Structure formats: structure tokens, C-alpha cells
Amino acid sequence: MGSAAAWQLAARGAEVVLVERFGPGHVFGASHGASRIFRLVYDDPLYVRFALEASALWRELGDVLTETGGIDHGAFGALPEVLAAAGSPGRLLSAGEAGERWPGFRFDGPVFFHPQSGRIHADRAVTALQGAAEHHGAVVRHRTRVVEVRPLGNSVEVVTEGGVLRARRAVVAVGAWTRKLLGDLIPLTVTEEQPAHFAPLADREWPSFIHHRTGTVYGLATPGEGVKVGLHGGGPVVDPDRRSFQPEPTRLAALRRYVRDWLPGLDADAVEPIHCTYTSTPTGDFVLDRRGPLVVAAGFSGHGFKFTPAVGRVLADLVLTDAAPEPRWVIPVPRKRPTV
Template structure:
């Protein structure tokens, strides 16, 4: 087994959270080594795909604080990299009146660009959609160009000296005097050993496997989710193309059909409009997935699109497969235990917060600040 030179921090996991943390630490002058089991942009986890919702329909100030910080950081990354990372095409949310009222009040309190519309007003503005009840529209929201974001984080981290190694599977993590030791195999199967002052574990569905015996995590449920892209009907494609489609949330209500969860989505240019049930998939072993929704789930999504999206063809579903790693309340786990900093349980809504979460984790690694209280292990 070969041993590499010691670094300051080893990051386990090369999805958006791991890459953001690598960037945040490296630009502070830390010697950073990131180990990722799969290839860049792989489809085994939760960070792949072209788009994500830039969604600020939250009622909790701690999420909105992270959102505001992340929005500014995304925009700064755009300027630095010259790449387009955001399209602020707006976000419309409808359904559960309590969720709408809570989000609107929280957004108003911080002066966000939010307004309330009737269902009829919203349908007139966005004729490809149907709406339920009062509609919350946010202008400082939209979508993230997710695949580009991964590439930019990696490039920026490397520019500051981070060593990013893909195809390196971590097989063991242990706490030793002075920090941590990490064992891994490289793409050729050779065994390697690395030492560092600390480690950040941002391994998604594999978090519990790596942290058992080291950190007592709250219950984490790994599910396989299956949103799909649907094609826009030709009559709804305006001269400017599909760009008028906002991102969206449809919050389930007490009267919603049994078993249906919240729905989310956004336009993915060139692929159609992405529509998905939130946190509705079957629990899975991340190493033994089907990469296919059940016929029942496919039928349910098709029926939903047929009912709520007159501007989409429900028979054009192009299915996606991804994982959610979820806590019971949907809040992330961000905390430090000795030399190990944990980032887990992003529950299908963490991507947009990545630059801010990377800063939070970097602060924890360096002992600059505790993570926000709602995300600490004790809060779960």
C-alpha cells in the first residue's frame, strides 16, 4: 500500500457539495485532496443532470439566509468563470395555502421580489400551466445550470491548488492522533493511504457506510427518484423559444389525491420541462438500483402532467434516475465531530445552496464558526 504526502483536509465525495467545499477551502490556502469513487458527472448519485431549481419558496429564515448567500456566490462564480450558471426566469409555487402564506411572509420580511397572484392571473401569464389557489411568484429565482456548475467548481478548486481524484473509492476512514487516515483504491485497484488534519464526508447515499462507528448520524433514507422531461406542445412554443417557462413547485394539500407528494420542476433547454414528485421513490441500496421507475409511478406522473400542464405532451416522458438521501424532517446534516466534518441528508433540495454550504463546511473545518444550529447533529 502506498502512502501519499499529508494534506490539510481530505474531502470524500465529488458531488456538488464536496466540490464546493474543496473550492472554499482551497481558495483559503488549504492543501485539499478530494476523493470521488466515480467519474466526473456520474449518474450514480444526486448531482448529475443539466438543471436544478433555484427555489426560494421557504418559510424558514435559516434556509433563506443560505439562499441569499448562495445566490450571490453563484453570481460571483459566473463572473469569475465566465460561464452561465443561473437563469433567473422566476419561480411559481401553488397548492397548500399554508406553505404559500408562510413563504410569502418570510420573503416579504426580507424584501425579496415576491408577489401573490390568483390562479387565473397566473394561468394567463403562464398558459402552459394550471394552478391551484393563490400563486406565489418569485423573480429572484429560476434554475441552475447544474452540469456546468460541477465543472466550474472543479476548475476553480484546481485553480487554487486542490487535488481532485476521480475513480478513487474510499474503503476506510479512521481517526488517528493528529487527524484522520483514509484508505482508498485507485482506478487500477491499487491500495492507497492518505493522512490529513481532518476530513469532510459529503458522500450522499454512502454517508452511513463511511461514518458508522465514527459519527452517530440521524436516520437517513436513500430513495431512487424518477422525474422526467416532457416536451412542450408546439402551440406553446413562443417566437423566443421555451425560455418563458418558469421553475415551479406544487405543494400537496389535504385534498390532494392519496399518496401524492409535492411536485417540482423547471425547463431544461433542449430536453423539455422537467417534472418530478418530491421524495416519492422507493427506498434502495445505492449499489443495487433499478434505474427505472415502476409502471405505477410512471402512470402517476403522466396523469399529473396531463392534468396540470396543458402546455406539455404527457406521452413524451424521458425518465431520469437519481438518489435522495433524506432526514426525517428534510433538514441537512452539517456538523463537525472531532476531525470529521459531516455533510449529509440533503433530501433532494440541497444543490442550490451548494456555494453557501461549502462556505459553512469550510468554516467548520477551520474552526472559524459552528454550523447553523438547525443543521447540527443535536438538532436531529
């Protein structure tokens, strides 16, 4: 999100320094690896419009977005109606029709297919965003840890281990480290999530998918690595600086059971666990807001990556204009505890 903001700001002529704690391609946050789902399919028109904007911006960045089509099955509710109202209709299929087209899945009810869904190559996308930012004059500093952000009325100091940067505005987009820099400004929970790559049993078409059930499951093909399958959220709470990167046996077993029950085209025993973090708000909505000289991007709740370039546009607006934040994305007002 910070790289997207740097691109959008530099493209508008702002003087920009992008500060990254780790080196390129690191695995410590939520933006690494080769695959993230891209989809327009939300039951909320706000997110559908935002995904449509992101789709156009991804295409400006080159070869990062691949359309594979996507399917939703289970209790998907009003998704077809919301997408049709947004001008991006999909197609409803019976379980039999879907099973013939995608024999690697088991379906027990109607399936909603949306052709514009697909995958984003995460590592390639971050590299492209930073390259675009540098093309427009931004300076990118890797391996530069920020230890404090000091608002000073109409300016801000960003204190790094190598010195102090002074600016008119600072965009704070630090994922799992948000509370370590900003304290309890935003109610956030950081969890360790454990999707895994499973080996296909045959050469088949694998669209991205969401299975709406008790505990949402998602998946998509990752070329050269298998089919990525994950339980959406619910992982153990973790300190981002103290992660073990070790498989959690109970959740891995649940994931393998799911694959055996619902994905007969995959080998549940040929599994390679992978790890990432979710930084979540209580509602699952993002925070894209302005507080004095700080513009904050946080709480992408495991579904934010697809929106990255559009998030960059919003952050640039908040830095350079008097644009009002989207009400759904403002920092929640702290509530006082009731007196006992």
C-alpha cells in the same frame, strides 16, 4: 458539496485533495444532469438567508445559474410574508392573471411569483466548482474509491483503493454512501426518485414551479430536453450500489396523471424518465457538523443542490475555525430504545 468545500478551503490557502469515487459527469448520485431548481422561496428564514448567500456565490462561478422566475401555487401558506421580511418580496397573482401569463399551467387559486428563482446547470456547476478548486491549488482525483475513514484523535486517515491519505481534517460529503462510510452515525434514508422530462406542446415561457399539495410536485424547463417534472420524495428505498435505473410503473403513471391534470402545455405521452437519489434526514434538514477530525455534510433531502456553494463555505468554516455549527444542522443525538 465536496467540490464546493474544496473550492472554499483552497481559496483560503488550505492544502486540499478532493477524492471522487466516479469519473466526471457520472450519473450515480444526485448532482448530475442539466437542471436543478434555484429558489429563495422557503417558509423558514434560515433557508432563505442561506439561499441568498448561495445566489451570490453561484454568480462567482460563471454561467451556471439562469433566472427564469418561479411560481408557487396550492397551499403555499406564509411564503410571501417570509420572503418580504427577508427583503426579497415576490408578487401575488390571481389564478386568472397567472393563467394568462403561463398558459402551460392550470391554476385553481392564487399564485406566488418570485423573479429570482430559476435553474442551475448541475453538470456545469460541479465542473465549475472543481475548476475553481484546482485554480486555487487543490488536487482533484477522480475514480478513486474511499473504503474507510479512520479518525485518529487530532488527524484522520482516508483509506482508498489506491492508498492512504493522511490529513488534519476530512470532509465527508458522499451523499447516498454516507452510511456505508460512517455507519449509523446519522439517521438517513436513501430513495430512488424518478422525475421525467415531458415535451412542450408549444413554445412557451416555463418558470420553475412548486405545487404545494398532498405530495409536493416540482418542475422546471431543461433546454433541449423538455420540462422536468417530479414528485418530491416518496420513492422506494434503495442501495446506491444496486440501483436498476428502470422506471417504476406506479410512480411514472402518477406523474403522467399529474401532467394531464395540471400542465396542459405538456404532452403527457411524450415522456423520458430520469433517475436520481434522495438522501434524507427525518426532518428534511441538512447535517453540517464536526465530529473530531471529521466534518460531515449529509442528508440534503432532495432540496440541497441550490445551496451548494454556501454549504462549501460552512464546511470550510468548520474545518479551519472553531465556528459552532448551526444547531439545526448538527448530527442528531442517538436515542436509546425504550426498555420493554
